[in-house]
Amino acid sequence: MKPTDIRDPEYFHKVVDCQYACPAHTPVPEYIRLIGQRRYSDAYMVNWESNVFPGILGRTCDRPCEPACRRGRVEEEPVAICRLKRVAADNKDDANVAARLPQIPSDKNGKKIALIGAGPASLTVARDLMPLGYEIDLYDENAKGGGFMRSQIPSFRLPEEVLDQEVNYVTDMGVTTIYNHFVDSMAEMLGKDYDAIFVGTGAPKGKDLNIPGRAEADDSIHIGINWLESVAFEHTEQIGEKVVIVGGGNTAMDCCRTAKRIGGDEVTVTVRSTYEAMKASPWEKDDTLAEGIPILANHSPKEFVIEDGKLAAMRFAVVESSYDDNGKRTIKETGEEVTIECTDVILAIGQDNAFPWIEKDIGIEFGEWEMPVVDKETFQSTHEKVFFGGDAAFGPENIITAVAHGHQAAISIDLALHGKSITEERPAAGTNLVSTKMGIHEWAYDSAVTHDERFESAHLPIEQALSSRKIESELGFDLDTAFKEAERCLNCDVQTVFTEEKCIECDGCTDICPTNCISFVVNGEEADLRQRLSAPSLDLTQDLYVSEDLPTGRVMVKDEDVCLHCGLCAERCPTSAWDMQKYLYTVTKAGDQPAPILQEQRQPNPDKRERREKAA
Amino acid sequence: MSFYKPKFRHPESPKNELGLTQTPYEGPISTLCAGCGHDSISAAIVQAVWGLNVEPHRVAKMSGIGCSSKSPAYFLNKAHGFNSVHGRMPSVTTGANVSNHELLYIGVSGDGDTASIGMGQFAHVMRRNLNMTYIVENNGCYGLTKGQDSATADEGSKSKKGRINPFEAIDLVALALDLGATFVARSFSGDKEQLVPLLQAAMSHKGFALIDVVSPCVTFNNHAGSTKSYDYTREHVQAGAVVDFVPVEQEITLQQDIGSTKDVPLFDGASVRLSKLNQEYDPTSRRAAVTTLMNHKAEGKLLTGLIYVDPEADNFQEMLNTSATPLNELGKDTLCPGSSALDDINQGFR
Numbered sequence: 022m023k024p025t026d027i028r029d030p031e032y033f034h035k036v037v038d039c040q041y042a043c044p045a046h047t048p049v050p051e052y053i054r055l056i057g058q059r060r061y062s063d064a065y066m067v068n069w070e071s072n073v074f075p076g077i078l079g080r081t082c083d084r085p086c087e088p089a090c091r092r093g094r095v096e097e098e099p100v101a102i103c104r105l106k107r108v109a110a111d112n113k114d115d116a117n118v119a120a121r122l123p124q125i126p127s128d129k130n131g132k133k134i135a136l137i138g139a140g141p142a143s144l145t146v147a148r149d150l151m152p153l154g155y156e157i158d159l160y161d162e163n164a165k166g167g168g169f170m171r172s173q174i175p176s177f178r179l180p181e182e183v184l185d186q187e188v189n190y191v192t193d194m195g196v197t198t199i200y201n202h203f204v205d206s207m208a209e210m211l212g213k214d215y216d217a218i219f220v221g222t223g224a225p226k227g228k229d230l231n232i233p234g235r236a237e238a239d240d241s242i243h244i245g246i247n248w249l250e251s252v253a254f255e256h257t258e259q260i261g262e263k264v265v266i267v268g269g270g271n272t273a274m275d276c277c278r279t280a281k282r283i284g285g286d287e288v289t290v291t292v293r294s295t296y297e298a299m300k301a302s303p304w305e306k307d308d309t310l311a312e313g314i315p316i317l318a319n320h321s322p323k324e325f326v327i328e329d330g331k332l333a334a335m336r337f338a339v340v341e342s343s344y345d346d347n348g349k350r351t352i353k354e355t356g357e358e359v360t361i362e363c364t365d366v367i368l369a370i371g372q373d374n375a376f377p378w379i380e381k382d383i384g385i386e387f388g389e390w391e392m393p394v395v396d397k398e399t400f401q402s403t404h405e406k407v408f409f410g411g412d413a414a415f416g417p418e419n420i421i422t423a424v425a426h427g428h429q430a431a432i433s434i435d436l437a438l439h440g441k442s443i444t445e446e447r448p449a450a451g452t453n454l455v456s457t458k459m460g461i462h463e464w465a466y467d468s469a470v471t472h473d474e475r476f477e478s479a480h481l482p483i484e485q486a487l488s489s490r491k492i493e494s495e496l497g498f499d500l501d502t503a504f505k506e507a508e509r510c511l512n513c514d515v516q517t518v519f520t521e522e523k524c525i526e527c528d529g530c531t532d533i534c535p536t537n538c539i540s541f542v543v544n545g546e547e548a549d550l551r552q553r554l555s556a557p558s559l560d561l562t563q564d565l566y567v568s569e570d571l572p573t574g575r576v577m578v579k580d581e582d583v584c585l586h587c588g589l590c591a592e593r594c595p596t597s598a599w600d601m602q603k604y605l606y607t608v609t610k611a612g613d614q615p616a617p618i619l620q621e622q623r624q625p626n627p628d629k630r631e632r633r634e635k636a637a
Numbered sequence: 638m639s640f641y642k643p644k645f646r647h648p649e650s651p652k653n654e655l656g657l658t659q660t661p662y663e664g665p666i667s668t669l670c671a672g673c674g675h676d677s678i679s680a681a682i683v684q685a686v687w688g689l690n691v692e693p694h695r696v697a698k699m700s701g702i703g704c705s706s707k708s709p710a711y712f713l714n715k716a717h718g719f720n721s722v723h724g725r726m727p728s729v730t731t732g733a734n735v736s737n738h739e740l741l742y743i744g745v746s747g748d749g750d751t752a753s754i755g756m757g758q759f760a761h762v763m764r765r766n767l768n769m770t771y772i773v774e775n776n777g778c779y780g781l782t783k784g785q786d787s788a789t790a791d792e793g794s795k796s797k798k799g800r801i802n803p804f805e806a807i808d809l810v811a812l813a814l815d816l817g818a819t820f821v822a823r824s825f826s827g828d829k830e831q832l833v834p835l836l837q838a839a840m841s842h843k844g845f846a847l848i849d850v851v852s853p854c855v856t857f858n859n860h861a862g863s864t865k866s867y868d869y870t871r872e873h874v875q876a877g878a879v880v881d882f883v884p885v886e887q888e889i890t891l892q893q894d895i896g897s898t899k900d901v902p903l904f905d906g907a908s909v910r911l912s913k914l915n916q917e918y919d920p921t922s923r924r925a926a927v928t929t930l931m932n933h934k935a936e937g938k939l940l941t942g943l944i945y946v947d948p949e950a951d952n953f954q955e956m957l958n959t960s961a962t963p964l965n966e967l968g969k970d971t972l973c974p975g976s977s978a979l980d981d982i983n984q985g986f987r
Contacts, residue, residue: 094648095645095646095648096645461638462639469643470644470645472644525672525867525868527673527855527867528676528677528826528827529672529673529677531680532676532680533667533676535642535643536645536646536647537647537650538647556647556649557647557649559649572871583645583647583648585643585645587639587643588639589639589642592638592671593667593672593676595671595855
């Protein structure tokens with residue numbers, strides 16, 4: 022294999038599994054360390070820079086980082102990254118944070134942008150462009166900003182104060198909010214004097230279920246996302262006693278738990294798939310079961326049963342799922358049927374995009390599934406002034422993905438409006454690699470690996486939680502637990518950096534490495550090399566770090582897979598050929614300025630510099 | 638500074654025939670200098686014992702005094718052990734061996750502990766062919782007392798302070814060949830591919846097995862001019878008979894095949910497979926071994942690998958016909974047969 026080029030910013034980025042898996046590439050280990058140091062406001066700002074909604078995401082994120090977490094490969098459970106983020110948000114000093122929000126120039130740059138839909142994607146665009154002097158009009162059909170974060174996530178999971186605070190951080194930058202206004206014509210919008218238009222309208226259409234009885238029972242059948250919105254805006258205040266939820270995603274979990282709080286005594290979730298194959302996040306399923314709501318898997322809806330002209334029950338066929346060798350699922354009816362009595366049914370079986378308000382003849386092309394044709398990197402549509410992001414771009418995803426889209430769309434808009442190429446001139450990621458060595462065996466991070474298992478975050482007692490839809494049911498970590506959980510992080514951003522010229526091939530690193538990551542072997546092709554390392558090298562998604570040739574003709578090969586970043590290789594290295602260096606990777610935002618945290622870390626400590634100068 | 642090694646291990650760590658990973662064969666983090674050759678030897682011992690499928694508690698680690706003799710603290714922490722007086726490890730091992738010869742005895746000593754203060758004991762344990770593996774972690778200096786030349790420092794070797802050693806070195810391998818050791822090998826801490834099978838062969842040998850391992854002292858004897866540094870050793874090493882240890886049932890093959898091979902069976906059905914660089918070389922001949930050793934020395938080469946083996950020779954227990962059953966398994970009546978038995982013995986001398 023060729024020697025690894027560690028100057029490629031993506032190489033070490035990939036080693037930080039959590040950050041790499043995060044659509045917005047939030048520097049997770051960086052803020053977890055700050056939480057461990059009880060610097061909650063600093064941890065919050067690292068998050069806010071990257072993902073705009075730390076308090077919201079700390080409660081509702083889909084957590085693509087956690088399955089990627091290296092800790093999950095050496096023990097049972099990953100670090101509770103999401104809930105640690107919440108700790109930063111809940112314990113930040115509001116005044117400190119407010120003082121660190123970006124300055125908004127009073128002299129505008131003369132460019133005007135419309136954002137349609139006030140969800141996370143649009144708010145991110147506003148957050149990135151307001152400090153650059155843009156004028157922004159934010160349109161939404163509802164009375165408050167937040168989009169689906171407000172309408173679809175119930176308050177017992179995401180308190181209104183948290184949502185308001187983080188939405189206001191953006192709108193208070195001087196965004197002109199045009200709420201209670203449904204944009205019904207793109208042609209009309211294009212006719213206004215906007216330099217660019219960003220569409221962040223989400224995937225607003227809940228799927229319906231056309232089986233016998235649907236029309237007759239219409240009054241008692243609710244579309245999940247519409248119903249949640251209606252509850253959130255207090256148009257709906259109660260539901261019948263016996264509620265059946267159809268669907269197994271996170272919306273279904275939110276619907277059933279909301280129903281349980283506003284009148285549903287007997288709430289049942291039914292899903293066609295197996296329990297394991299449900300789309301809902303495992304923790305959402307756990308919280309649902311904990312509230313006494315049964316989840317009936319393998320139930321395929323057949324009929325709304327009508328008695329005396331109204332809904333009386335729902336009939337299901339019991340099915341079986343089987344998978345072929347390619348993982349393709351076949352669902353077969355077993356012949357058994359189940360009827361569940363109910364007063365109401367909530368359908369949460371998915372959602373679609375819908376753009377009835379975008380005229381088809383104004384230069385915005387639509388492709389498959391009636392989705393707009395959007396560039397995956399620039400988020401530009403086929404109309405040069407119109408950009409898409411969030412669920413509106415490529416279909417339903419999640420908040421953190423919408424944020425990532427927003428950042429990229431903002432870059433495109435900024436480049437386009439300055440006459441630059443939106444494909445060729447995108448800013449490179451900001452990186453910083455600096456040694457953590459403080460003494461012979463001292464590192465500027467907690468290198469010792471703790472063996473604690475994942476801590477559970479506390480919940481309110483069930484009766485209390487169910488008493489109102491506005492009381493947050495999960496309490497989050499207390500500060501001592503948060504510290505212990507933060508210590509579980511393996512600091513994967515502190516990289517093992519190898520310098521060939523210093524190595525004397527004493528084997529000290531190979532001998533000490535607890536997980537046998539390091540081998541000194543004769544070079545070969547990757548597949549062959551993986552066969553000859555100190556420990557089985559089975560995870561092909563994890564890279565091998567290969568050195569230049571060493572004096573004995575061998576090379577150093579490190580399998581990144583289960584490296585604990587414990588620093589022992591560097592401690593047992595007599596020549597400092599190994600060094601533990603902290604790698605910070607930040608996605609550069611519109612305006613091409615390095616992230617504040619990167620600027621901070623690149624500047625040498627002024628006191629130190631002064632002392633050094635004096636000494637000289 | 639790390640005070641403990643994380644408990645997490647590679648999830649697919651291989652297991653030996655006892656179903657054990659290498660973890661139960663390990664010890665705590667070494668406090669020797671980073672880069673010390675001794676730590677590599679400790680790691681090689683872990684691999685060797687694990688690979689031989691010996692339970693960790695069936696091993697006794699014996700040592701004297703010095704950096705080398707400290708190293709048994711850092712491997713096999715479930716094994717028995719005795720950290721004895723300086724240079725007196727052989728006599729303590731003899732006693733232990735006589736009282737229980739079912740354990741695997743691994744003696745770890747250094748050049749000072751063996752070639753200076755312990756020279757007398759070293760000489761006698763070899764001529765008695767005690768069943769043990771005697772590892773000399775040989776760095777040519779007294780690292781624990783700031784790097785003075787030891788008795789194995791080569792003539793002409795330069796100390797860290799720049800002084801040239803005027804004295805002739807004691808060649809432990811030559812001495813062992815002369816004094817009747819039945820398994821004599823030399824190796825280098827920086828070459829586990831050679832060291833691990835050599836250790837396994839030595840541990841399977843039923844008599845006295847010496848492995849003189851060049852183990853550089855990174856702190857006091859790893860500079861230009863030293864003849865026990867990593868660089869010097871790598872440049873001057875010449876593997877004689879390369880050993881591949883072949884256990885009873887399976888076969889381990891070395892990465893590179895060198896020349897022809899010859900199997901020397903050990904008593905328990907395992908064997909040592911030798912690849913010979915020199916077709917003429919016969920490691921079962923003591924005379925040939927001495928000649929080859931001297932020739933290499935004259936050429937300034939460091940001969941490594943298995944230099945001599947006599948798998949047939951009677952060991953100490955066999956020569957003295959000592960108890961085959963460990964003393965701790967004999968009953969009180971056998972161990973203390975009473976005054977009438979003593980009377981009988983005394984009568985025998987009249």
